[in-house]
Amino acid sequence: MNWPTRYSQSARMAKRSAIRELLKLTARPDMISFAGGLPAPELFPVEEVRDACVRVLTDRPSRSLQYGESEGFPELREWIALRESRGGVRVDPGQVLITQGAQQALDLVGRCLLDRGEVAWVEDPTYLALLTAWRGVGAGFAPCATGPEGWTRVKSGRAFGRPPRVFYANPNFQNPTGATWTRETRRRVVEQARAEGVALVEDDPYGDLGFQGDTPPSLWSMDAERAGLGRGGGNVVRIGTFSKVLAPGLRLGWVVAPEEVVERMVAVRQGMDLHPGTLAQSVVWELVQRGTLERQVPRLRTAYQERCEAMIRSLEEADLPGVTWNRPEGGMFLWVRLAEGECAEKLLRRALEVGVAFVPGAEFWVEQKASNTLRLNYSHTNPERIREGVRRLSSVIRAG
Ligand SMILES: Cc1ncc(COP(=O)(O)O)c(C=O)c1O
Structure with a gap:
């Protein structure tokens, strides 16, 4: 078979x-990687996950290993709906996938x-894998x-000749810049x-990881308040994940959207993966009931703040001419600008030759392609290794 002629x-x-x-080279043991957006592995709640696995396989083996509902476990959807109900705006479990x-x-x-051929508006730079995903459906991007x-x-x-369909934003501790929208920008x-x-x-994977705690209200809740809706369900589709606060290997996240949008997404996902993994849902449900998340979030905030400060202090001490960076208030990334003209x-x-x-940054730009920018991840490396x-x-x- 001549496969290249057969590809879609x-x-x-x-x-x-x-x-x-x-970056495959980063697997080398001597390498210090600020590359991936990885959580700190030593902070995974390993014991609790192990206990939860044993518990769910003992108490509810069939539910944990059988096919499940396309929308996900109802009890987990209910819990997410409650967690997402803030500031007088209620989320219904039917709005959660x-x-x-x-x-x-x-x-x-x-x-x-x-x-x-349709156009999505995005910030420039923006989350790289969003571009990959939406290019897959043939969308174009217009930078804002x-x-x-x-x-x-x-x-x-x-792409501005065509009317935009959606605006994609990552308003809390953005990947890659670490920037957070003010309340006024959101409004x-x-x-x-x-x-x-x-x-x-x-898209809000990092909202729980603010060093000082809470972030400004979500676009979802502001939109609902603006429209006078007691419950969300207006113009916003909101996305969350357990990846950054529990573990990315669980592969569990969620969408909060108006019921009719959830219904369409269910129809689409039935041709994709049928439903989210039941073992992972059982384990996460067990963990949230045990209060693991409430314990994890403050631990992560403290550790990541310490790592972020270690990175910033090390850069300050290095005193590199023309090099600047932001000061994120949470999340996992520092955004650095080299002197003009550097690549x-x-x-x-x-850097790979010396083990870092x-x-x-060029990876994340839609149009500006500022080649003197780069993203540093601080969550994955302990402060001592960060300094090195x-x-x-x-x-x-x-x-040079
Ligand atoms: C902005 C943003 N959205 C989505 C994701 C994907 O997260 P998940 O592991 O839940 O698929 C990431 C992961 O790094 C991210 O940074």
Whole structure:
């Protein structure tokens, strides 16, 4: 069989990232990797997960190993609905769909809301795997800037000839920049979306990981309040995940959306994976009942703040000319700008030789492609290794 002639258009268009191939080198034991968006493995609640596995396989083996409901376990949907009901806005369990991580939620949203050739508005830079997922349905992207005045179109946006269908945002501790939208930005964006008839996709994997605790209200709840709805269900589709607060290997996340959107997503997912894994749902349900999440979240916030500060202090001490970075208030990432004219991709090749890895920013840009930017992850590495990693990185930056 001549396979290349048999591939679909979307398979032909799908690209494996050259950078990801390079980053395979990060598996080397001496490598300090600031590349992946990985949680700290030593903070996984291993004992609790082990106990939960034994408990669910002892008490409810059939439910944990049998096929399950397409929407996910009703008890877990109910719990998520309660957790998402904040600020006087109620979420109904019927508005919740359990997914295999936030990534599947994004894929489902793309398949349900975008046709080939349609345009999604995104911040520039934005979450890389969102671009991969929605390119798969043939969508185009138009870059926007966001601020207290809401969203503004980036002038050079080529795709702006066509009307936008959705606006994708990651308003808390954004991947890759670590930036968080202010309350005012949220209010304006929610208003603009209503005025222009654009669906807002609010992807919020990091919202629980604010160093100081709570983040501003969600777009979902602001939109519902704005529309005078006692319960959400207006213009926003909100996405959450257990990946960053429990463990990504569980592959469990969720979508909160108006019932009719959930219903469409269920129809689509039935041709995809039938339902989310029952063993993972059983384990997560057991963990939430035992209060594991309430214990994990403060631990993670403290540890990640310490790691973030260690990284920033190490960069300050390195005193690299022309190099600047943001100060995230939560999440997992630091966004760094090298001096004008420097290239982060070239720097990566040299950095790998001295045993430190990161992701060049160009991966995340839709249009601007600022090649002097890079993303550093601090959650995965302990403070001592962070200091050593920044020392290695600084030596190659300084060597030019
Ligand atoms: C912004 C954003 N959305 C979605 C995801 C995917 O998360 P999950 O592991 O739940 O699929 C990630 C993971 O890094 C992310 O950073």
